[in-house]
Every structure is written in structure tokens, then in C-alpha cells.
Amino acid sequence: MPKQIIAVLLPIALALASRAEDWPQWRGSIRDGVWHETGILKKFPAQGLPVRWRAPVGYGFSSPVIAKGRVYVTDALLDRPKVRGRVLCFEESTGELLWTFSREKTNYPAWAFVPGQEPSPNGTPVVHDGRVYATGPQAHNLYCLEAASGKLVWEKDLAQDYQIEETATISASPLVDRDRVILQVGGKPDACVVAFDRQSGREIWRSLNETAGQASPMIMKAGARRQLIVWTTQSVSSLDPATGKLFWREGFSAGNSAAVATPVFSDNRLLVSGLMLKLDEKKPSASVLWPESRAATRRILSGTSTPLLQGNYVYSLNPDGNLVCLEADTGRQIWETDQVTRQKTGRSACMHVTVNGSSVFIYNELGELILTHLSPRGYKEICRTTLIEPSYPFGGKKLTWAAPSFANRAVYARNEKEIICVSLSE
Numbered sequence: 001m002p003k004q005i006i007a008v009l010l011p012i013a014l015a016l017a018s019r020a021e022d023w024p025q026w027r028g029s030i031r032d033g034v035w036h037e038t039g040i041l042k043k044f045p046a047q048g049l050p051v052r053w054r055a056p057v058g059y060g061f062s063s064p065v066i067a068k069g070r071v072y073v074t075d076a077l078l079d080r081p082k083v084r085g086r087v088l089c090f091e092e093s094t095g096e097l098l099w100t101f102s103r104e105k106t107n108y109p110a111w112a113f114v115p116g117q118e119p120s121p122n123g124t125p126v127v128h129d130g131r132v133y134a135t136g137p138q139a140h141n142l143y144c145l146e147a148a149s150g151k152l153v154w155e156k157d158l159a160q161d162y163q164i165e166e167t168a169t170i171s172a173s174p175l176v177d178r179d180r181v182i183l184q185v186g187g188k189p190d191a192c193v194v195a196f197d198r199q200s201g202r203e204i205w206r207s208l209n210e211t212a213g214q215a216s217p218m219i220m221k222a223g224a225r226r227q228l229i230v231w232t233t234q235s236v237s238s239l240d241p242a243t244g245k246l247f248w249r250e251g252f253s254a255g256n257s258a259a260v261a262t263p264v265f266s267d268n269r270l271l272v273s274g275l276m277l278k279l280d281e282k283k284p285s286a287s288v289l290w291p292e293s294r295a296a297t298r299r300i301l302s303g304t305s306t307p308l309l310q311g312n313y314v315y316s317l318n319p320d321g322n323l324v325c326l327e328a329d330t331g332r333q334i335w336e337t338d339q340v341t342r343q344k345t346g347r348s349a350c351m352h353v354t355v356n357g358s359s360v361f362i363y364n365e366l367g368e369l370i371l372t373h374l375s376p377r378g379y380k381e382i383c384r385t386t387l388i389e390p391s392y393p394f395g396g397k398k399l400t401w402a403a404p405s406f407a408n409r410a411v412y413a414r415n416e417k418e419i420i421c422v423s424l425s426e
Contacts, residue, residue: 162187186212213259321349
């Protein structure tokens with residue numbers, strides 16, 4: 001190749017290689033909790049991480065998402081008896097507010113304004129092909145917006161269309177799969193999971209006569225088929241993402257407050273909180289690896305947190321709020337530490353885990369970001385810092401529940417008052 005051409009192509013190749021990675025949906029680019037960017041700090045500075053920008057937001061447990069130089073987040077503003085659900089779009093490098101989409105509902109009942117009961121968006125939006133798909137407070141509405149302008153493309157009134165009760169809250173994040181937007185709705189009849197045409201909002205299929213859980217669905221490839229995994233309050237079910245047809249079902253009566261963790265998949269093993277399933281390599285079916293007991297309490301590791309399934313080991317909070325390492329094939333505990341959340345009770349303990357190379361970022365309910373190395377040899381904490389002040393009242397304390405997002409060599413976090421962008425660049 002002529003030197004002149006190499007001289008032209010080399011800067012382009014270097015630019016592409018160093019291009020930042022977006023975080024356009026729940027748990028990252030492919031919904032697996034892995035952040036692939038390089039040039040990330042190996043240790044936090046003693047004075048704390050530098051804040052690039054901060055901006056005010058309202059109530060919400062949804063995470064920010066980052067795509068093509070913009071940050072999107074959903075929230076709710078409460079002005080009794082009104083609740084206004086919003087989608088906000090910020091410029092990624094400066095935090096400038098670019099546009100706001102909002103919908104207001106009046107005559108909310110009194111319970112909605114009791115501290116700890118505020119209706120707010122829990123599901124994280126997804127940005128795909130120039131559009132934003134987001135749910136409103138309690139997720140009774142699903143919106144499709146133009147990502148550039150916030151202009152409404154289509155809207156679904158889920159409460160009306162699928163007979164959802166006023167007090168029910170849909171917490172799962174929408175999933176875009178090819179020409180479909182898939183959401184755990186918990187509707188009737190037989191509409192626990194619904195797939196909508198992402199261009200028009202038209203219903204494509206509905207499936208399962210069950211009550212919705214809070215876990216976000218995910219898609220995996222196993223048994224020579226793409227499988228949509230949904231954890232409801234009654235089961236873990238595998239569906240054909242194209243048709244909604246049931247492949248297999250494992251009864252799992254966890255209750256709505258416990259069915260929160262996103263299912264995780266690796267090496268033909270599927271982990272749903274504390275239930276490990278072995279997937280057939282030739283056809284879409286599953287069998288239980290552990291635990292032997294079918295009691296819901298034995299199948300729950302953490303009621304709030306998605307575990308990490310890495311190689312032959314599982315890293316998860318346990319019911320006491322401690323981080324444990326388990327053998328993936330047997331569930332046998334290797335080690336346990338109370339250093340992640342330092343809670344005296346597991347009731348309020350929470351962690352969100354993000355893998356970056358050989359390191360793992362852990363974000364806890366105290367708003368602390370912890371840089372660690374996890375291995376079967378033990379828990380090795382490198383450093384930690386307070387990322388954002390917890391602001392949500394729970395059990396006489398202030399906590400933060402929303403998971404952070406990672407993109408452009410930065411971490412984005414929110415509470416019920418603000419969203420911040422904090423640099424993690426070397």
C-alpha cells in the first residue's frame with residue numbers, strides 16, 4: 001500500500017479505535033453489563049472524581065442512556081394532584097438541556113404523594129435508530145420519540161389498552177429487537193409480555209397469562225434458537241421473540257418486590273437471581289442446576305440486584321446484603337464479604353455491577369462507586385468514592401436506587417434531584 005494512502009488511513013483508524021462507546025439501553029450496548037472502553041482510571045484521585053456537569057431532574061429510578069453525543073433520562077414532577085412524566089435530553093459534553101417531552105396526568109390519588117410512594121419512571125429508556133422508546137410514571141404509557149427533537153412519533157396508553165390497574169407499576173425496561181419493541185406489561189388478556197412494531201406502535205404479539213415482575217427481559221442464543229427470557233412474578237419463561245410462542249417455562253413464584261434482577265447468561269447457563277438453569281444445546285429447553293428446593297426464598301439471592309455470572313463463578317449480594325462468590329455449577333459458596341454495602345440488614349442493600357476489562361465497578365445504594373477486582377480468590381477493593389448523594393427515604397435512611405451508566409470515559413448517575421456526569425478518563 002502506498003505511503004500516502006497509509007498516512008491518510010492511519011489517523012482515521014486511530015480515531016475509530018479510540019471512539020467512545022455509547023450506553024443506549026439498560027445495562028449497556030448489548031444489555032450485558034459490560035463496558036468495553038479503554039483509557040479508564042486505574043485508581044480514583046484522593047480528592048474525588050471530577051464532575052463534568054450536573055443538571056436538575058425529578059423522581060425516577062430509571063438509568064440515563066447515552067447515544068450519539070446525547071444523554072436521555074426520564075423523570076416525574078409531582079404537584080398534587082398532578083404528576084408530569086418527562087423525557088429529558090442533554091448535550092453529552094456540557095449537560096445543556098436540548099429538549100423536554102412531557103405528559104401530565106391530573107387527579108392522582110392521595111397515596112401517590114406519600115413519601116416513598118411517588119409514581120415515577122422505573123424502566124430505563126432505549127435509543128435505537130434515531131428514536132427513543134420510553135415509559136412514563138408507573139409505565140402506564142409507552143412513548144416513541146424522535147431522538148433529535150423529542151417530537152412524538154407514537155404513543156400507547158397501556159393502562160387502557162391492557163386493563164392495567166391504577167396501582168400497578170411496570171418497572172421493566174423496554175427492549176428493542178429488530179422491528180419490535182418488547183415490554184413486560186402485565187396486561188389482560190394474556191398480555192404479560194407484548195411486542196409492538198417499533199415504527200408504528202402496532203401490537204405484533206402478546207404472550208403469557210401472568211402478572212408482570214420488575215425484571216427487564218433479555219435475548220440470548222441457546223438451543224439453536226434466539227430466546228427471549230422473561231421473569232414474571234410466576235415464572236421464568238422463554239419465548240420466541242418473533243412470535244411470542246412459549247419455548248419453555250420454569251415456575252418461580254417470587255412476588256413482585258423480589259422479581260427484579262435481570263437474567264444473565266453465559267456458557268449455556270442462565271442465572272435468574274438465585275436460580276441457575278442449564279440450557280439444552282440442541283433445542284430450546286432448560287433444567288434446574290441449583291438450588292434443589294423450589295421455595296422462592298431459596299431461589300432469591302438478592303431482591304434488588306442483578307448478579308454477575310463470569311466464567312465458572314457467580315458474584316452476587318445475598319439476602320444479608322453481603323457480596324458472595326458461588327460456584328456456577330453447584331451454587332456452593334466460596335467466599336463472603338460485608339465490605340460492599342456495609343449494611344446491617346440486607347433489606348436495603350443494593351449493588352449494580354459493571355465489568356470493564358479485568359476490573360469491576362460496583363455502585364451501591366449509598367451512592368458509592370467502588371473499583372474492584374473479583375475472583376474466586378476473594379474480593380479486592382482498589383478504591384471507592386461517593387458519586388452522588390443518596391436522597392430517597394427508606395427505612396429511616398437516604399438511599400439511591402437507580403443504576404449508573406458508563407460511556408465516553410465517564411459515569412452518569414442520578415437521584416431524585418439531579419443527574420451528574422463524572423469523568424473516569426485517565
